[in-house]
Amino acid sequence: MVLTHWVLVAVAAMASMTPNGGSDPAPTVGPAGERSSGRFVDGTFTSDAGTRRWKLWVPSGYDASRRHPLVVMLHGCTQDPDDLARGTRVTEHADREVLLVLLPEQPESANPKKCWNWYDPAHQTRDAGEPALIAGMTRQAMAAWSVDTQRVYIAGISAGAAMASNVGISYPDLYAAVGLHSGIPYRAAQNVMQGVGAMANGAADTAALAKAAHDAMGSRAREIPAIIIQGEADAIVRPVNATQTRDAWLAMNALARSDDAATPAGLERGRALVSEAGGLAFRKECYGKRTTERECEVMMLTVVGLGHAWSGGSKAGTFTDERGPDATLEMLRFLLAHPMPASRAPNARRP
Numbered sequence: 001m002v003l004t005h006w007v008l009v010a011v012a013a014m015a016s017m018t019p020n021g022g023s024d025p026a027p028t029v030g031p032a033g034e035r036s037s038g039r040f041v042d043g044t045f046t047s048d049a050g051t052r053r054w055k056l057w058v059p060s061g062y063d064a065s066r067r068h069p070l071v072v073m074l075h076g077c078t079q080d081p082d083d084l085a086r087g088t089r090v091t092e093h094a095d096r097e098v099l100l101v102l103l104p105e106q107p108e109s110a111n112p113k114k115c116w117n118w119y120d121p122a123h124q125t126r127d128a129g130e131p132a133l134i135a136g137m138t139r140q141a142m143a144a145w146s147v148d149t150q151r152v153y154i155a156g157i158s159a160g161a162a163m164a165s166n167v168g169i170s171y172p173d174l175y176a177a178v179g180l181h182s183g184i185p186y187r188a189a190q191n192v193m194q195g196v197g198a199m200a201n202g203a204a205d206t207a208a209l210a211k212a213a214h215d216a217m218g219s220r221a222r223e224i225p226a227i228i229i230q231g232e233a234d235a236i237v238r239p240v241n242a243t244q245t246r247d248a249w250l251a252m253n254a255l256a257r258s259d260d261a262a263t264p265a266g267l268e269r270g271r272a273l274v275s276e277a278g279g280l281a282f283r284k285e286c287y288g289k290r291t292t293e294r295e296c297e298v299m300m301l302t303v304v305g306l307g308h309a310w311s312g313g314s315k316a317g318t319f320t321d322e323r324g325p326d327a328t329l330e331m332l333r334f335l336l337a338h339p340m341p342a343s344r345a346p347n348a349r350r351p
Contacts, residue, residue, distance in 0.1 A: 061098040067148035069099040074160030077115040087317015118162035119195035155179030176340035179331040202240035210251030231306030280324040
């Protein structure tokens with residue numbers, strides 16, 4: 001399994017995107033006050049960076065007269081939007097919370113195993129490559145549906161988590177907070193072989209990664225909340241990646257605040273909250289200048305005995321483990337508790 005997944009990453013650089021101009025029309029918003037059954041809407045986004053299909057879950061309680069949160073979720077290698085939705089049960093959670101879920105699709109034409117090309121410098125910055133496509137899809141959804149611009153989030157698993165870091169850091173003015181499951185630190189790799197090495201051994205210098213992330217934000221730099229979920233038994237993306245993502249993220253946020261390195265603080269004054277769910281124990285830690293879970297700057301949830309799989313997921317999807325805490329619930333709880341500061345929220349562009 002480990003060798004197979006590394007091969008998926010190694011072959012990822014073999015394909016490239018084909019730019020294409022123009023844009024498909026966005027879906028039409030229903031009349032004000034209309035409440036619909038939960039459903040998927042399919043669409044396409046095209047820009048100079050290329051073309052991607054997407055699926056949008058419109059929750060059962062959707063009301064066009066109200067503003068709803070929007071969560072962008074990125075699948076991992078060999079997956080697609082339907083697979084990710086099934087495995088995470090995100091549509092059920094979306095119906096409960098009455099939020100929209102956008103699921104971009106990475107096609108085989110862009111990567112032979114449908115991995116997001118997170119390790120390629122062409123896909124690590126603003127207004128270029130896959131980050132530009134994902135941000136474009138996000139804005140397309142925001143323009144067509146009734147979205148709360150202060151509560152737009154991005155999350156993913158594995159290669160999708162690594163790309164979620166790329167996108168969230170490249171567009172800190174668009175996404176309020178980030179959710180990362182089994183991911184790799186931002187800019188931990190600049191080519192496919194470095195990507196393989198990072199998955200196994202982590203990055204060489206988290207301080208340098210933090211500076212690169214801060215530089216990527218540029219004049220838009222701000223403190224970005226993040227939740228990091230990691231299986232302690234993950235032999236594909238090893239746990240060192242989660243630790244280094246945490247350290248680099250805290251240092252990046254400290255640079256954005258122009259202060260010293262962030263001070264770790266657990267939920268219980270420096271101690272991790274240890275619990276058990278679905279047959280697996282887990283540690284839940286809060287880091288940053290603040291001490292309550294709601295105000296936590298970086299949340300880290302480590303699941304003992306979990307491999308490279310979505311914690312508490314459904315066997316209807318791939319790369320899931322039904323045991324452990326419900327990662328979808330934990331992510332949404334954290335993300336929704338961290339809206340974008342009103343002064344930084346983008347303007348809504350709905351008709």
